[in-house]
Amino acid sequence: MNKADLVKELKNQNGFTRQQAENVVDIFFNTMADALAKGERVEIRGLGSIFVKEYKSYTGRNPKSGEPVKVKPKKLPFFRCGKELKERVDFN
Template structure:
């Protein structure tokens, strides 16, 4: 399911117009992204959680040339499925 399909599903499940459903979906995802950008954790009980992992900088190697390359510290978003979602998917 992509974003447009989610908007359509929300529209048909409620009495919202297409633009109202799109606004709800956009608001939801924008707030999640804002929270993650601030380093906060987002948890949707029974479904999943999103959090940010921080990685230290390290020395890597360019696979083409074999030269050492400095990798800067970085932060990456992660998704962790909840227990109920895992059980539902597993069948």
């Protein structure tokens, strides 16, 4: 499922126009992205949580030449699946 599919489903299930459904989806994802950019955690009960993990600088290796390369510190978003979603997906 992609963003367009989500808009289509929201439109079909709630009687929104395509533009209204698109606005709702945009607001939802933009608000989540803004919260993560501020370093906040986003938690959706039944689905999971998204948080930002910080990595310090380290020395890595260029896989082609084997030369040491300094890797800058970075922040990356991580998703941790909720228990209810795990159980729903692994229904075997």
